[in-house]
Amino acid sequence: MQKNSSESHSHLLPAADRLSKLPYWLLAALVLAALILWGIVNDQDYRVIFNAVRKGLGTTIYVSIIAYTLAMLLGLLLSLLRIYRNRLTQEVASFYTEILRGVPMLVLLYYISFVGAPALVNALNWLGAPLINAGWVNKLDIRQVDFTARAILALTLGYSAFIGEIFRSGILSIEKDQSEAGQVEGATYWQIMRFIILPQAVRNVLPALGNEFIAILKDSALVSALGVQDITQLGKVYSASTFKFFETYNIVAFLYLVMTMGLAALIRFIEQRIR
Numbered sequence: 001m002q003k004n005s006s007e008s009h010s011h012l013l014p015a016a017d018r019l020s021k022l023p024y025w026l027l028a029a030l031v032l033a034a035l036i037l038w039g040i041v042n043d044q045d046y047r048v049i050f051n052a053v054r055k056g057l058g059t060t061i062y063v064s065i066i067a068y069t070l071a072m073l074l075g076l077l078l079s080l081l082r083i084y085r086n087r088l089t090q091e092v093a094s095f096y097t098e099i100l101r102g103v104p105m106l107v108l109l110y111y112i113s114f115v116g117a118p119a120l121v122n123a124l125n126w127l128g129a130p131l132i133n134a135g136w137v138n139k140l141d142i143r144q145v146d147f148t149a150r151a152i153l154a155l156t157l158g159y160s161a162f163i164g165e166i167f168r169s170g171i172l173s174i175e176k177d178q179s180e181a182g183q184v185e186g187a188t189y190w191q192i193m194r195f196i197i198l199p200q201a202v203r204n205v206l207p208a209l210g211n212e213f214i215a216i217l218k219d220s221a222l223v224s225a226l227g228v229q230d231i232t233q234l235g236k237v238y239s240a241s242t243f244k245f246f247e248t249y250n251i252v253a254f255l256y257l258v259m260t261m262g263l264a265a266l267i268r269f270i271e272q273r274i275r
Contacts, residue, residue: 036250040254052234053238054231055229055234056233059230060231063148063152063230067159070152070160071159075167076163078096078167082168084189096161101162105219109225121142147223147228150226151228174196178197210263235251
């Protein structure tokens with residue numbers, strides 16, 4: 001009898017241990033999300049608001065994915081330039097990184113949209129002046145560059161500086177012995193970087209890169225300041241016309257919560273698989 005009691009007690013310990021490690025914040029967030037979802041399903045006002053706001057979901061996802069992909073490519077290039085054994089490339093990449101990291105994203109968004117984009121169009125017209133005068137191409141007009149493209153450009157430039165530093169830290173975390181071994185075998189600098197260093201560096205910084213995607217998804221709400229029809233902008237327009245601010249921003253927050261928590265769960269799963 002005593003043996004059976006001790007065995008049953010030993011079976012209870014793992015369950016109690018798992019219960020103590022349960023993330024209660026996640027449970028609270030799921031309850032909150034469930035309450036909002038229940039309101040969407042059962043409340044007519046919430047359903048109308050949801051149908052009005054969800055039309056901007058595609059724009060939010062599109063802007064986030066395109067900007068993040070471009071920022072990844074540009075950030076990788078910046079990291080390679082900063083560690084390349086050339087003083088000029090190091091200084092140029094460092095200047096770019098430190099300047100853009102020091103500017104708030106909303107300010108950068110306005111600057112790129114109303115200063116950078118017009119300047120870029122003027123530069124392209126100047127460079128293509130012979131072709132324009134010959135009638136081979138048409139002169140570019142700033143109105144041809146919509147605000148969605150300007151927002152993507154701003155997010156790309158801003159986040160490339162942060163992602164570049166993530167890549168650089170990942171590259172520097174790889175032991176120098178591996179690159180030296182590649183040099184002994186006769187591999188060039190770029191071959192060593194491509195086949196030896198970068199695969200390991202990307203693996204090491206994958207969770208941090210995932211967190212940057214969550215950050216850029218949240219910062220995509222800033223494009224509403226330019227009138228881009230994302231979920232934040234549509235929510236702002238709807239609430240201003242109906243004065244249902246509480247219900248509208250509950251829906252907006254719910255959509256962001258679902259996306260960010262889903263991505264966070266995916267990143268944790270990937271991180272556990274890597275470990």
